Amino acid sequence: MQKVTADYTALANDETVLVDATNNNINITLPTMPVMGTRIFIKRIDSTLSNSVTVIGNIDSSVNVVLPILNCYVFQYYSSDNKWYIISRF
Structure with a gap:
C-alpha cells in the first residue's frame, strides 16, 4: 500500500x-x-x-480520469490488452 502526497507513478505491484x-x-x-x-x-x-x-493512463479509451472530491469512492482499475478499465467505483 502506498500513501502519496505528490505526483506518483504506480507500480504493477501497487495494490492500493x-x-x-x-x-x-x-x-x-x-x-x-x-x-x-x-x-x-x-x-x-x-x-x-x-x-x-x-x-493518467489509457483508461476506458480516455487519457485521464479525475477522482471525485468525495473521499468515499475507491476506484478499481484492471488491465487487459495494455489498457486500463474502471471495474468498480465503491
Missing part, C-alpha cells in the same frame, strides 16, 4: 494507492504496459475542494 491532495493537485500515472490482470485500487483520502486528483 491512497492519495492525499490536501496541499496540492496530484497526478497518479498508471503503468503503461501492465501485465494482463493487474489490479490497482486508488482512493482519495482528503476532502480538499481546491485541489484535484487525476489518474
Whole structure:
C-alpha cells in the first residue's frame, strides 16, 4: 500500500494507492504496459475542494480520469490488452 502526497507513478505491484491532495493537485500515472490482470485500487483520502486528483493512463479509451472530491469512492482499475478499465467505483 502506498500513501502519496505528490505526483506518483504506480507500480504493477501497487495494490492500493491512497492519495492525499490536501496541499496540492496530484497526478497518479498508471503503468503503461501492465501485465494482463493487474489490479490497482486508488482512493482519495482528503476532502480538499481546491485541489484535484487525476489518474493518467489509457483508461476506458480516455487519457485521464479525475477522482471525485468525495473521499468515499475507491476506484478499481484492471488491465487487459495494455489498457486500463474502471471495474468498480465503491
